[in-house]
Amino acid sequence: MAADTTTHNHDGGASTRKKIYMTTLILSVLTAIEFVIAYAMGPGTARLSIFLIMTLIKAFYIVSVFMHLGSEVKRLIWGILIPFGFIVWLLIALSKDGDHYGNNALKDANMKRQAVESTHGSNHGESKTQDTPKTEEANPSGH
């Protein structure tokens, strides 16, 4: 430490620095664990939840300690956090939307395939014995 420190805190910021190094350790360890889990665990809801929880913990430490928000007045903390309710809403809304859109696309594809199968069957007077999923690709040769 330099000699020209004109100290304001009674301990010359030593406790602040200790807190910073502890936070650094926590963030590094959490990142390392995430990395290991990415290798060790198969994808699924459990892994997803673990990742999200660990990410939120890391976010908490960065915002609270590094960005010093944890030591600000309550009004400021809530003033910053509450708007993110909109983000939670957006997350739910767009997840539902993606799910809905995907289901529709799947239904459309199935209907199209069934339509192709039925026309294919009537044109040739065949019974639907062949149940191959690749009807769409097989169709051009039939016409």
Place this chain on the structure above:
Amino acid sequence: MAVSVDPKALVEGERPLFNVSYGKLMMWFFLVTDAFTFSSFLISYGSHRIRSVVSGVEWARPEEVFTHFPVLYEYFHIHAPLAFVGLMTFILIISSVTMVLAVEAGHRKSKKEVEKWMIWTIVGGITFLLCQAYEWYHFIIGTEGGALINGTLVHGANLKINEYGPQAFADFFFFVTGFHGLHVFSGVIINIVIYFNAALGTYEKRGHYEMVEKVGLYWHFVDLVWVFVFTLFYLI
């Protein structure tokens, strides 16, 4: 130093509502809006991915896409899935730490230490940008084998083609990491300005190093965003 508020000023209005200086409050406002932009990016990424998976189209697998690690790949042909991204995350976290140490040194008005930690923060930021350039390079040129899409052999990815999976994956990769990279880039430039101000004694004359704190908020935010990008884009 935190803004000096006279504790005796009990009359509402004499005391700032949030007990922070105007500049810091405005930086927080900006960061909240910027967080909304990044959230929208990441949430629409999730929406596209869910849509794709539900409709039966397989999404790209990040652990099979981001496998290049400098030296290991070029000289030993070893693939290290996600290792380089992990390193980038670590670099950004460390540069965030050096930034908060600069802020702490500013509280003690230690000019020399502020300069030292600002230099390290700038080095961390530039290193991160170089890593990102490396990663983009390999993402764009793609694998040697490439992938067959509609009968044509495709190498790498851009905004029109993508050998790794659905086109939306490549588009979001460029926009999310690109937008974040732009933030890192502007952060590095702002950090350089702050370094010179500190070195030239501007803050010493002013009597406080609050500018370091404000820019520090921005720099931590960039790190915060990357923590989310790392999880939501690379790990999941």
